[in-house]
Amino acid sequence: MRPALTTLAAALGAAGALAQTAPDAAGTAPAAAAPGLAASGPAAAASAASAPAVAASGIELRTAPSLQAPPRGAAGRQLPIIVRARELSGRPDIDAVAEGDVEFRRGTTVIHADRLTYDRKDDLARATGNVRISQDGNLFQGPELQLHVERFEGFFQSPTYRFGATGAGGTAGRIDFLEQTRAVATDATYTSCPADGSGDPPWLLSAERIAIDTDKNEGVARNAVLRFYGVPILGAPVLSFPLNDERKSGWLPPNLGIDSRSGVQASIPYYWNIAPNRDATFTPSLSSKRGFGLDTEFRYLEPSHAGETALKLMPYDRLTGDSRYALRTRHESLFAGDTLLQLRVRRVSDDDYWKDFPDEIDSLTRRLLGSSLSLSKPFGDWSTYARVQRWQVLQTEDPTTRIESPYERRPQIGARYQHNWNGGFDVSFETEYNRFANPDDRYLVNRHTGERVHALGSIARPFGSQGWVVTPKLSFNAASYSLDSTPTGGRRSASRFIPTLSVDSSWTLEREATLFGRTLTQTLEPRLLYVNTPYRRQDDLPNFDAYPKDFNVESIFTENVFSGVDRVSDEHQLTAGVTSRFLDPATGAETLRVGIAQRYLFRDQRITPDGEPLTRRFSNLLLFGSGAITSRWNVDALVTYDPENGRIERSVAGVRYSPGPYRTIGATYRLTRGLLEQVELGWQWPVYGADRRQPNGTLAGAAGSCQGALYSVGRVNYSTRDSRIIDSLVGLEYDAGCWIGRVVAERRSTGRSEANTRLMMQLELVGLSRIGSNPLGTLKDNIPGYRMLRDEKRTPSPFTPYD
Template identity: 50%
Template structure:
């Protein structure tokens, strides 16, 4: 049975006075849960005047409020028939149910089962943050409702004016339990102009997944023309989905993009297929295939990542469909490994296949050497348990020094892809062993790590070297000592309490010379000369080259850390290497005879919450000139206001300046959901972009620049993106995106382009919409 409690404010029907110790009902706008999950909640009616006929009906007027569980109803007049559990509310009716709010002149409702009808109501949906109105809303139950001749928008309601954008539908059905909405005769209008119509469409009521058509993708560039695609999303199962996007390009023709994703127990992956059956410009079919999968097979973990395209010019013509960070070098990589953790260390067993597709093109000056493929790579790596506390410059009391070490045994077969340039040295086989043993010791503020390592390799080549040998081997030992300290003190910087550290570090390395002139080089390359590589024992990555380095690297770093919040406010550092003998094996092939290396300097500052700056400098003491330098600074005084500049120099190679920004340029910025505009003069205009200019070539390189208009419930973005595809070739793309706040984003994905290119960029609608920054 439903308990009926009646109370009145002002005049009321005659009732026995409540005992003094009875707690009175207290008005609250917060609806709490019932005391028992299987018990029906009490129904409470209050008003200025309440009249009750026992077991028949109750009538209330003036400031009426009805509460039942999660239902809160307010009205000017209420008639409630007790036996039928039927309420009729008139006047200024407002009902709040699970955060959804409906207001209108007349409501008829069976309260306990939430079934009824609301005439000409306005509504607010908590799941989407949008509002609308309808001729009639029918409640089937607490989870299902339908609206006739309804409209919906996230724009605020303004008297005698249509919202900037809205969806109208002949009939709208909402299934709150299934998070699903269906609309018949739907039309999307923007500034009064219909821009999208559909006889029937379905959509999710929140960010959860739902099958159906997604907003169209629109792009325009100088190589493919105007492109229009409409994605269809298929929510196959909770752990699987697919997206199919038919598209048309005005210059090239019709095609389709497809994506399939899965997330199974122990396995996850993504498959992308892009197909352009007949490219009118290129003259043949074009395609791209991308595989990204990983998972477990018993104790073994596998990972497959592969990208392949149909032709060498694909990265120029269809660059948006290439994911690789090196668009002319596409990898197919399959790895399989098993790791076993024992009490004394870790055993890692692994196998790998790594192949390449090189997009060479027809210009011989633009072609490049292909890296070698591994067909296959098989190895085992054994490592003792590291004393991490010592390596992190802290040793608990009582910890004793001990020997630590590791051993790697590996077999590789190297070959070249079919797309490699003619004339590259052929491959071969290699077996190598990398081993080391060390005895780290340390205290609370220091460490000392002596280390002895060995790099041994044996080769069997497909073609003899210049000296006629096909088989060869070598063994190269290295001895090093890494020693460092961490000193700290309390101090002040610009009047603020700081903890300053001084961190000197010294690395001694001695590797004897071994002639490697006639040995193959399958995977070794010079490391970038920086603060990290100067503290390593070999200037090469990979296995095939080991430098004859006899040197000591010495440097120090000092940091000022805020005592209040632990944030690093200032950092400066310097390091330099001293050679005890000439270095004959170097990354560029030229012997190094100067005793002192280039001096590396670095600094970073964040002394004010609005300013960030950092720089690095490589200085040659013999010439008195900088070899490389990078200087960056960023100013961010508030939301949606950021400017950054950068200067990069690599002497005799490149010199570049960069400017990036996001900044309001006109109008009053929107600060809340309630802002709305139909006229461009009352919103806010922003500019955002990144421009790179090569001082050496005297031309713009990869750049993007655009404008954004924020009207509160919608945001318009447009701009240009310029990508270099050759010495005298560029791909210029026009971006246009309309974001309907709380609904979707239409057009090209200008938002993602700006976020990827502008340091500190922030989405204008981030405080008004839960939608993803990366939706199309």
Template identity: 50%
Template sequence: MSRPARLRLVLAGLGLLTPALVWAQAAAPEALRLRPSKSLGKAEADGKPALVLSASKLSTQIDQASRAEGDVELRYGELLLRAQNLTYEQVDDLARASGDVALSKGGTLFRGPELKLYLGRFEGEFLNPSYFFSLTGGGGSAKHMFFSDAKHLRAQEGTYSSCPIDESAPEPAWQIKADELAMDFEANEGVAKGAVLRFYGLPILGAPALSFPLGGQRKSGWLPPNINFDSRSGLEFGVPYYWNIAPQRDATLTPFLMTRRGPGLDSEFRYLEPEHSGQINWALLPNDRVIKTDRWALNLQQDGQLPLDWRYRVRAERVSDDEYWKDLPKRMQSLTQRLLLSDVQLGRDRKTSWGEAHAYGRVQRWQVLQGSEALANFDAPYQRSPQVGLRLNTAADDAVLDGFVPWVRRARLEGAVELEYNRFDLPSLTQLSPNQRKAMAEGRLYTGQRAHLQAHLSTPVGGAAWWLIPRLALNAAQYSLDQNMLDGRRSVHRSIPSFSLDHGWVLERDTTLFGRNSLQTLEPRLLYVNTPYRDQSSLPNFDSAAKDFNFDSIYTENQFSGVDRVNDANQLTLGLSSRWIDAGQGEEVLRLGAVQRYLFRDQRITADGMPVSQRLSDLLLLASAHINSQWWADGSVQFNPEAGRSVRTVLRARYSPGPFRTVSTAYRLARGQSEQIEIAWQWPLWGQEGKAAARRSHGNSCSGAWYSAGRIQYSLSDRRLTDSVMGVEYDAGCWILRVGAERQSTGQAEANTRLMLQMELVGLSQLGSNALKVLRDNIPGYRPLSANRSASLEAPYD
């Protein structure tokens, strides 16, 4: 049967057309037409998918063979095969294709002159194919490609690269060449024998056998080397080994060598069990050549669940010496590098119809890295050994007080109670500041025990646009000290009640702003607080500190955090804010706000011990604007009406007109303490792709473009640069080079400078120091240049 017109045949399993279909064509003079079926791609009863074959010219012998010529297209399940000529032998299920052959399956595309393939078991051979992997965005070519089945293939003299093909260049900018390349998708493993990584024809990495994971899953093996350089340790070279122990456990071991300090080992172990999960980091530098001693850092994180619904949490970090944070900072996890926490917590929650209860216990320890610079020393915080408590609160208490937004409901009595016991100790004498050691010698620094009760009752009422919350609170504490106080007592207690009334409105109207339809709100709020004076000057202060004066803290009853200090008050706080919200998108476009506090009597309990007689507090002003998608700006000012000048000012702005283009600036002033300016950016410098970020993001060209990225902080009061990062990036489309420097202050006249050099082979890996993480962590709005070009997952280890 042969027809010159284009014809479609459908083969189900190994069967071809039924005799009825043959009879229908013989009886009907018009051309054969098959109606589309939604079940065509589904498996038939025997478990095999349907086979669809189309071509310009098609001939077949029932149960024997089919021959197709011209624009051949064969579909078999998720397999798609295109060619100019194809022969399909039905008995053997063998397809032979030639002429511009293209084979697509599972997101992988093969092209070549000639293919032989057993469709059902996906076994065969491809001659001189090229291939593309959609997962990584890269591909290559081979002399021969052998398919064992759908999950196993082997290539002879294969290559791989994410660079686009350039007819004018003999080979791509970078590529991996291997004598033999075997891929086992079932085991998630690829093995390249005789593999060499070449960069512009120059071999930069080679191995007799190189294994790698396929896709984003984990795979044991050596990772690209780490290269770092800083002014305190010199050049550092490390080669990580990743060990995929089990689906729920893995480890990374990184032997390294520092030119100034010697060899060492970094290690990380992670686990994710059904009821327990955690991570352990251990860094060892035996016999540091600079200070002639062993150095180490340990970090432990673990969370888990115990019987009876108890949960625990462990966070612990320790280092070998006080100078570790200066010399080896990248091996530390704490955000406060000179104050390392060891914290073990245990807790259990229980919810009932009336509310919830939370029972907890805690042990807390600190390692204080004071160092040899006396002026840079700071007071060590107290340790808790232990802390045991119980919190009870009504069901709606948190919802009512969270955000102070209106609600519609009937008033009801709500409240909370906290009962807690603490044992407070100090770190060792060597970790105390000079001021603390002096206070201890004079008998003004205490250790001991404290039991406290904090409770409040409220009756919140409100409507659709307003709320009113009257509130009674009590802070009571009993102290038992190890040292005599100035009056000779070791046991003392105090009790401080407080009353507050919180009232606010949210009014709305339709308006326009900059020609845009908007919803404007007017939100007045007042808070009255009355707390009697109780002398606390002779009492210990274990955990209280003055709160920062801002838009959040000014609306709190107590100006101190913690339990040990409660300020006296007879005051009214009045604030007003207004927001403009885009009516179409619901996005806040503009916000303005002002708030100030008025004292009806002098405040005697203050952070510095000096009474406050000024009736009007500093005025807080707030503004933020997001006029369009390119501009953001916000600022806050603390203005002293008596001095007629600002006390604290923060102004920030960011301009981001498009991808890989962002500039932000900030000004911060704390009068008498610090004054800083900051500028951060990511911006194209020059190059063809600098004006076509969207096109470059698809990797259509390897033409180069230069980008600059960085963040500079300058202290106007000290007239010097503080923590800063500067770098340049060269984007060649399929590879990116990053060069930069990072400066971190370690003292009044000390700084650590780190040089960074990283090459990213898009779709493969990153070589060198982790400059990408440094830029991403330090530059607001920074976006990796390869963000849209590689579908592969980022490495789990930065």
């Protein structure tokens, strides 16, 4: 998995305090310690108990509020050596001998052994018998250790080892410590699994030599073989792996997938950690049906600019006979103090790219790819901006599946003003120049192009106090047009000015209430919005950017049923609604929200989204609700009810049941009368074995006993109107404790009679890497409430239980 790009910050901490130890049961007193060593034992504890609170130097010792990590590097080497043992003897300035439950400590290095000798001249510690050495959360154990403490140079005979960051380790014939951050293990193994009944762990990496470099966050294995349940699945003369979740250069695990359009696909990424704030990834790939491809990505993060560029290139597609590509660029620069430059580019080679490579277009609108260059700068209460925007529209030969192309802006230049004047007046103003052009779309005919200058302004004065507010507002929308041609006749230039008067009022009432056995605070929040906009003829004016707003909780309390500038609905209406919320009185968290809203027209509305006058006095009734009914049940619903016809016109209703971690199931029903009716089901649910999962997320004993936990995951979207499955995602995840297997099949519609199907398989070796195609992003994006079986990151502790 490619790591995230972040800036790095270094901090230096100070040393902590020395803990006291109680006398042991035997009451054995230690002998004199060598100079430079701080002895700890019965005698040391006894003398410390009678020591004054203030030392002779006048320095007072105080307890620290929290345990601080010991300093590292040169600062750590200046710390004193602390030895604790049942028996301690030695010669001043020469050596020391410790026997019986020995603990030898300097900074983050702690050695436990049955017997330890220390030569002061050579700074050499020799430990024998049940030797354990821990450093920065990493643990080594074995029968014999020799170590030059300050340089951290020496060797460990026949040790076992484990890294705290990954929870993985292994055995070795010998480990040579080259310095504090580098070591070499000979005849070594590496795994995060305990041994099974046969004595071998489920997965095991064995190598003649493993070089460990914690500064580079890298382990390099020579002549390495990776076995899974005894079967070799990967072998390489050189194989590198990370020691924690930090970034490192090297080859990443291969990806393997099956796609109905491209066949078997294999790729192997190479990650280049150029600098702490720059990296690149190169991914050669091979498709059984299409041929060779290369994906590249470069990312950078500087103090004044940041961005990324990705190019996916297939020089020759054997299915189409053409070169295929996808380009994505994002860049932001901040200069001259507060001037912001932004660049966005999205382009693909052809109209069918979104069908053939659905996951390689990182966009919510996969058939509408936008590119833009913008510049913005604030001046006090003013903000100015300029932008050029272009679109690539991916059309189809089927007329029923074509999409409408938006206009391009070449350019867009504007300024906005926002200020609260004396007397409590909220004033806003916007003016903008646009030149609208058609994108390169062969299906566009007879559509206006030209220029528009518009101005939007408003002045409002809120009145109120605690619990209520009334806000009258006067606003206007003015625009002037100059067209390049008149495809349907009419004028080439026109202008209009449309004022609007509105009064918005809301109240908040509270009381104590009981819901599902809980005492909560219930609010009652009525709201009234009066709007009066006169009629101005607009059917002879172009429509560059106005679209009907969706009828929902937010849009019903707005002054215009259109977004954009070119259309302003004539309205003389009153919108009334009421919302009730249930809040936790201790935290203020919202438990449940329900509401209802409706519009009343005082006169017919002539400017409407469908072009037909609206003569009905009452609009559709909007009912909504969302929240957690209990700690396990969540609901979310929006219903549009037509009182005249006595039926539901639109509805989106969902319910989700989540009784615990890795257990969630949800259903959603969508209805738009005459257009669609769909039922969606999504879930993550254990099939068996999940009761062995511990509170920290790990699966106790699973790896050794081969009794893991099996989970089913999926999402199915079914159209009852068309009697077919639109999209589906079904898979299984098996967590064996130290490895996780995933198999996920996805089917995605690309047209009324077309679909793309792919199979994703992944083996995650916990503490090493993931092999295969990664379905995690797809699972998180498609299954509400989905939770990964393993956290992405683990932070080791530099402390031992002694601390």
